[in-house]
Amino acid sequence: MMSDNQAVDARQLLAKAYEQLGYQAESAIWRNMYLTAAGELRNGVTAGTLGAGSSDVVGALPSSMIFDLLAVRLNPTKSGDRQLRVAFVFPDRHERFLLQVKHGVLTAEPAPEGIQADATLTLNRPILLGALVGGNLWVQGLRRERLRLPEIPGRWPG
Numbered sequence: 001m002m003s004d005n006q007a008v009d010a011r012q013l014l015a016k017a018y019e020q021l022g023y024q025a026e027s028a029i030w031r032n033m034y035l036t037a038a039g040e041l042r043n044g045v046t047a048g049t050l051g052a053g054s055s056d057v058v059g060a061l062p063s064s065m066i067f068d069l070l071a072v073r074l075n076p077t078k079s080g081d082r083q084l085r086v087a088f089v090f091p092d093r094h095e096r097f098l099l100q101v102k103h104g105v106l107t108a109e110p111a112p113e114g115i116q117a118d119a120t121l122t123l124n125r126p127i128l129l130g131a132l133v134g135g136n137l138w139v140q141g142l143r144r145e146r147l148r149l150p151e152i153p154g155r156w157p158g
Helices: 008-024 027-044 055-060 061-073 124-133 136-143
Strands: 084-090 095-102 107-109 119-122
Touching: 008 027, 055 124, 061 095, 061 107, 061 124, 084 124
Parallel strands: 084 119
Antiparallel strands: 084 095, 095 107
């Protein structure tokens, strides 16, 4: 069905069947799956967003879990054999983390002051959250010079 755009009648019939299955399903998961499939058959598949999620959800996470979110989004193929150590300092929360990329794996842990890193980013946490969720505050932070990105010659992005 999804590969044949010419079979409009068949797609509509299948969408009606999925819709009825969705209305009759007792499980919320199955109901959502059937109704989503019916919607996709009728309207096509919508492209997902690249953001990290809802700003409310991401903002409520502890900083360590935000870095865990970044870790699962890292593409190890693209990072290759590059190694990087970046210290993140959040003065608004009195927090400091060391983010490391090595062998295609991103790890982050609380870091003491003065830890050796390739770069140190000092920024208020809402600027990072804005970058993860939508990118707006990141750009505004750069424009207002509240965030300075250091040069990392020969390290990243290579």
